[in-house]
Amino acid sequence: MQVVLGPDRSRLEPDRRKAGERTGPTALHPATTEGQEKMTRKIAVIVGCGIMGSDVAAIFLSQGWDVQAVARDETKWDAVRARVARAVQQLDSRGTVGTLRLVTDIRDLAWSGVQFGLETVPEDFEAKRKLFAELDRLVPPQIPLLTNTSGLRISEIARDCATRERMGGLHFFLPAHLVPAVEVVRGELTQAWVIDRLSNILRSVDRIPIRVEKDVPGFLANRIQHALMREAFAVIDEGLARPEDVDAAVRFGFGFRYVAAGPILQKELSGLDTQLAAGRSIYPALNTASKPSRVLTELVASGHYGTKTGQGFWKWTPEGIAAEQQRFERALIAAVKLLKEDGQGTNHIPVEPNSGGATK
Numbered sequence: 001m002q003v004v005l006g007p008d009r010s011r012l013e014p015d016r017r018k019a020g021e022r023t024g025p026t027a028l029h030p031a032t033t034e035g036q037e038k039m040t041r042k043i044a045v046i047v048g049c050g051i052m053g054s055d056v057a058a059i060f061l062s063q064g065w066d067v068q069a070v071a072r073d074e075t076k077w078d079a080v081r082a083r084v085a086r087a088v089q090q091l092d093s094r095g096t097v098g099t100l101r102l103v104t105d106i107r108d109l110a111w112s113g114v115q116f117g118l119e120t121v122p123e124d125f126e127a128k129r130k131l132f133a134e135l136d137r138l139v140p141p142q143i144p145l146l147t148n149t150s151g152l153r154i155s156e157i158a159r160d161c162a163t164r165e166r167m168g169g170l171h172f173f174l175p176a177h178l179v180p181a182v183e184v185v186r187g188e189l190t191q192a193w194v195i196d197r198l199s200n201i202l203r204s205v206d207r208i209p210i211r212v213e214k215d216v217p218g219f220l221a222n223r224i225q226h227a228l229m230r231e232a233f234a235v236i237d238e239g240l241a242r243p244e245d246v247d248a249a250v251r252f253g254f255g256f257r258y259v260a261a262g263p264i265l266q267k268e269l270s271g272l273d274t275q276l277a278a279g280r281s282i283y284p285a286l287n288t289a290s291k292p293s294r295v296l297t298e299l300v301a302s303g304h305y306g307t308k309t310g311q312g313f314w315k316w317t318p319e320g321i322a323a324e325q326q327r328f329e330r331a332l333i334a335a336v337k338l339l340k341e342d343g344q345g346t347n348h349i350p351v352e353p354n355s356g357g358a359t360k
């Protein structure tokens, strides 16, 4: 069952056709009928089977898609399958890991019937640039090619590609199979049909596409997240609060509300006048540093990366890490269920945009 999470976006999103934007079909956008799409099995291609690639593969497998994935080291295939199978099991699944086909080389992928290709190789500009140059030559031009980069610009990665109009960003959040939102990021030359097609595909696999119109650093969500993280680390630097108090203030304080409403809707509910007054008095005291905080820089310089190294703000045992990971995932799975139940009642959310002068 397809459940819409959040306000009815069809009523929120501007009608692009009215704005004169090209939505296809174009030379790169072959006509496919709905009937044809229903009859053929859907196939996704994923290049890179680490943390993100495995979890993204699970999203599509769990919805009955076939997935072809490039995992270069064959000795790790069992581990890849095990991680994917675990993630598929955590989802409300109607598919299985049995329809995952692994290959060691992108030249062994079959592109017939593929809906899109996504790269999830490490965050290294040169590696991604080379990979896109190869995909540019190998992949039929009607297939969208996406990068899951956290911060690099697709416009730069694809700068020398002949078919860069079908290339864009598809930014999943960790753990990708549990976090519902996915940013669909438009590069300088990405055509509208690519964004539209990916947004539709994401909705069809129970995800919430977030359209981001420019590939600026941090896209949309990470800009907001890092603004929060800068202040969170700064208050520790200043001795205002301990790390556990920062966590509690966000998780059980204002952050607790985010499972019910985003920050803008929440302020709409509580009063924009109060928000304006609070902003006037608090903004001048907020951190505006252009460099990461002292405590973060020192921890990383000392080799304390968190659970990865057994020490960060806290000390970890292997048992403690496993227990924390399980608790974290259990809570996210419960939150997804809650959001789906809440999604049934989104009609009561006021979705009529205010077209008055103040919002122009």
Ligand SMILES: NC(=O)c1ccc[n+]([C@@H]2O[C@H](COP(=O)([O-])OP(=O)(O)OC[C@H]3O[C@@H](n4cnc5c(N)ncnc54)[C@H](O)[C@@H]3O)[C@@H](O)[C@H]2O)c1
Binding pocket: 047, 048, 049, 050, 051, 052, 053, 070, 071, 072, 119, 120, 121, 122, 123, 124, 127, 131, 148, 149, 150, 151, 171, 172, 173, 174
């Ligand atoms: N981990 C996160 O929290 C997170 C969140 C959002 C986005 N991302 C982005 O997703 C991408 C992948 O991150 P990750 O955490 O999964 O990394 P990872 O290191 O866990 O996985 C990358 C995988 O790609 C493989 N690989 C490297 N070069 C390859 C190539 N040419 N062809 C095929 N496979 C290749 C590696 O062997 C590895 O298995 C990065 O761009 C990262 O910035 C990560």
